[in-house]
Amino acid sequence: MEESKSRHALALSALLLALFLGGWQLAISGGGGPVPDMDPEYAALMGDIAKGGSALPSPLDVAKEMWRHISDPFYDKGPNDKGIGIQLAYSLTRVLIGFLIATLVAIPLGFLIGMSPLFYRALDPFIQILKPISPLAWMPLALYTIKDSDISSVFVIFICSIWPMLMNTAFGVASVRRDWLNVAKTLEVGRLRTAFRVILPAAAPTIMTGMRIALAIAWLVIVAAEMLVGGTGVGYFVWNEWNNLSITNIICAILFIGLVGMALDQALHGLSKLVTYTE
Amino acid sequence: MPSPFTDPFDPQRALTSGCTCGQHESQRQHDDALESDAVLRKAESAGTGFGDSLRAEDSAGDEDLIGRTVESAVMRAIFPDDIKRRAFLGAVGATTAAAAIAAVFPLGAAKALAAEKTGPLEKTKLKIGFVPITCATPIIMAHPMGFYRKYGLDVDIIKTAGWAVSRDKSLSGEYDAAHMLTPMPLAITLGVGSPTVPWTMPAVENINGQAITLHKKHKDKRDPRQWKGMKFAVPFDYSMHNFLLRYYVAEHGLDPDRDIQIRVLPPPEMVANLRAENVDGYLAPDPFNQRAVYDGIGFIHLLTKDIWDGHPCCAFAASKQFVTENPNTFLALFKAIIDATAYSSNKENRKEVAKAISPRNYLNQPETVVRQVLTGTFADGLGNIRRVPDRIDFSPFPWHSMAVWILTQMKRWGYIKGDIDYRKVAEEVFLATGAKKVMAEMGLDAPNETYQSYTIMGKTFDPAKAEAYVKSFAITRAS
Structure with a gap:
């Protein structure tokens, strides 16, 4: 029963994809024909779009370009032209460093906030103000003060991914069932031991959810940050192709960004399975 | 404006050298050069930064000059008769002549051998930022076409998303030098829209364009x-x-x-x-x-x-700190840029330059587009093909009067308020005197003055009367 259901879902996914690609192809071919009466010498100086070509590539164009990127992902032709694999690796490194630092700060701090109502109230206004700030608003400040564009991008990742983890950790810790804490108290378990043996496992699923949200945000942010700062990374790749108005490459980059984002999420999903429990 | 770059393949060039050392066209120029040498030597003993940097590599000889000397020696060896050589150059054209000779004689190798000596560079690995536009052509093409390498520099040119980022990366020291807009070094030095940091502009990149x-x-x-x-x-x-x-x-x-x-x-x-x-x-x-x-x-x-016509646009700029701390590196870099600017200025090289700077690593644009800009034969979008060969040109000399004009406009539109010493700021930031010296050394024609008047849309600008010029506009924000 379970198997046939997933088979049905797969078939439906494939159907939706086929419909989408078909619609795309149809929309492209609907474009106007060649512009008549263009002087050939003048036409030689103009691009395809001005000559009546479609502004959007066909699915086949994108597939071809994707294949070109996948078949040679690690070429390095100088500082401004590297393969998509290298660009993704740059972005991933930045995201993971920023995310790791955010985790190291957010989880202990979240614990503290969750365990102490006083801290919770004292820090709450700061968190509420800092949480909704767009990552890109931090960028000029970071560039100016840190004076290094690489560290600035990592800082922006850090500052944006810390809030969901902090909130979720605090919430998870605060909402551990009273009964369990009371049992621990009755058994005269030390505070530290209670934290590690009772609260941490109990709050772990909530913390993991916070981490998943944070990682997704970090991956969203890095593309924007790299578009702003340039140099390396998949965000720079998008910007560089925007510069060239190459929609084909931008679509490729969108697909790559989506695939990597999904892989990151699946990895954390796998991890969170390890810590879930049923009451 | 005639190109300041003289060429050994020019069939019209004077046959005889008119001075005692043979390097100058007349005895007067020879004396002038000696005099400016003496002035610089004085500056050196007084310990001024730029004088130092400009002197430092003097004795090591100048590659470009050597290159031209070698070319000219080869030309003379092949055609010992002056009149015949000139007839040949006139008949086939300089490029063909150079190519023909290069085919039978390893010109490149001869030049490299003659130019082996270079000064000790403080730093050979450099990062230079650029915004991907054709104004930056000399800075960009110097990379694929080997001008940085020629002067012993290993330069990474880094594409930058815009000028705000470029300014911040330059201020933070991430870039050793950068492609900037001519008003930027002035604004940074004055602390307008930026922290106040003394900045220098050794060379203009392009005019018009x-x-x-x-x-x-x-x-x-x-x-x-x-x-x-x-x-x-x-x-x-x-x-x-x-x-x-x-x-x-x-x-x-x-x-x-x-x-x-x-x-x-x-x-x-x-x-x-x-x-x-x-x-x-x-x-x-x-x-x-x-x-x-x-x-x-x-x-x-x-x-x-x-x-x-002839307005400056983009510039090659570096912090004063970089210039004073790395005089030899700066000089080598400066020469590479001037050399690349000279090459880009030559209309015969434009197609080749367009091809070199179009790939993804540099401008990331269709070559047709870049070629239309650089050759000046372009579609105007209204169905006409226009032919404007000087649509963009490249000329490195940083006229002080250009700086003064920019400052008058900054004052006019309220970017700077209060009194300003136009000439002082202009002379501090635009290194025209240094540029003149290096250009002369490289055998290029540099103007004698650093100020000139301009006519902009029929209105005359006299750099000596800057304040009156600001006040002469009907629409203005200057009080």
Whole structure:
């Protein structure tokens, strides 16, 4: 029963994809024909779009370009032209460093906030103000003060991914069932031991959810940050192709960004399975 | 403006050298050179930074000069008869002659051998930032075409998303030197829109080469008086683009702050914004004017050379700190840039340069677009092919008068307030004296003065009367 259901879902996914690609192809071919009466010498100086070509590539164009990127992902032709694999690796490194630092700060701090109502109230206004700030608003400040564009991008990742983890950790810790804490108290378990043996496992699923949200945000942010700062990374790749108005490459980059984002999420999903429990 | 770059393959060149050492065209120039040498030596003993840096590599000899000497020696060896050599050059043209000789004689190797000596460089690995536009041609093409390598430098040129980022990365020291807009070193030195850091501008990159592009739907609005309420983009506040657009509309009676809207957009984002009709037009660097035409989005309304023929645009800039701490490296870099500028200036090289700078590593544009900009044979977006060979030119000399004009416009539009010593700031930032010395050393013609007057849309600018010039405008923010 379970198997046939997933088979049905797969078939439906494939159907939706086929419909989408078909619609795309149809929309492209609907474009106007060649512009008549263009002087050939003048036409030689103009691009395809001005000559009546479609502004959007066909699915086949994108597939071809994707294949070109996948078949040679690690070429390095100088500082401004590297393969998509290298660009993704740059972005991933930045995201993971920023995310790791955010985790190291957010989880202990979240614990503290969750365990102490006083801290919770004292820090709450700061968190509420800092949480909704767009990552890109931090960028000029970071560039100016840190004076290094690489560290600035990592800082922006850090500052944006810390809030969901902090909130979720605090919430998870605060909402551990009273009964369990009371049992621990009755058994005269030390505070530290209670934290590690009772609260941490109990709050772990909530913390993991916070981490998943944070990682997704970090991956969203890095593309924007790299578009702003340039140099390396998949965000720079998008910007560089925007510069060239190459929609084909931008679509490729969108697909790559989506695939990597999904892989990151699946990895954390796998991890969170390890810590879930049923009451 | 005649090119300042003399050429050993020029069939019109004087046959005899008129001075005692044989390197100068007349005895007077020879004496002048000796005198400026003495002045610099004095500056050196006084310990001024730039004098030092300019002196340092003098004795090591200049590669370019050596290169030309070798070429000329080879030419003379093949055609010992002056008259015949000249007839040959005149008949086949200099490029063909050079190519023909290179085919039978390893010119490159001979040049490299002769130029082996170089001064000790403090730093050979450098990072230079650039914004991907054709104004940066010399800075960019020096990389694929080996001009940095020729002067012993291992340069990474890093593409930058816009001038705000470029300024911040330069201020933070991430870039050793950068492609900037001519007003930027002035603004940074004055601390306008930036922390106050002494900056220098050793060389201008390009003159002319910008344009006003409008969206196709404004085809009938060719008179700026019809532009009321339209939205325009410029690449940066402290840019020639901003000042020229303001000047242009103001001369047509529009107040650039009230009658139109001017917003800052990084050049690479301009075409996309024009397509989305987010802006009605822009005064922007190429290739984005030509790119809008190429994609059938807009048309070229006016080349900026028709506002002010010979106006400066982009510059090669570095912090004063970099120049004083790394005099030899700076000099080598400066020479590489001047050499690359000379090469780019030669119209015969333009197609080759367009090919070199179009790939993804540099401009990332279709070669057709870049070629149209650099050769000046281009489609204007209205169905005409225009032929303007000096649509863009490259000339390194940083005229002090250009700086003064920029400062007058900054004052006019309220970017700087209060009294300002135009000449002092200009002379501090634009290193014209140094440029003159190095250019002369490299066998290029440098002007004797550093100030000249300009005629901009029929109005004369005299750098000696800067304050009166600011006050002479009807539309102004200066009080």
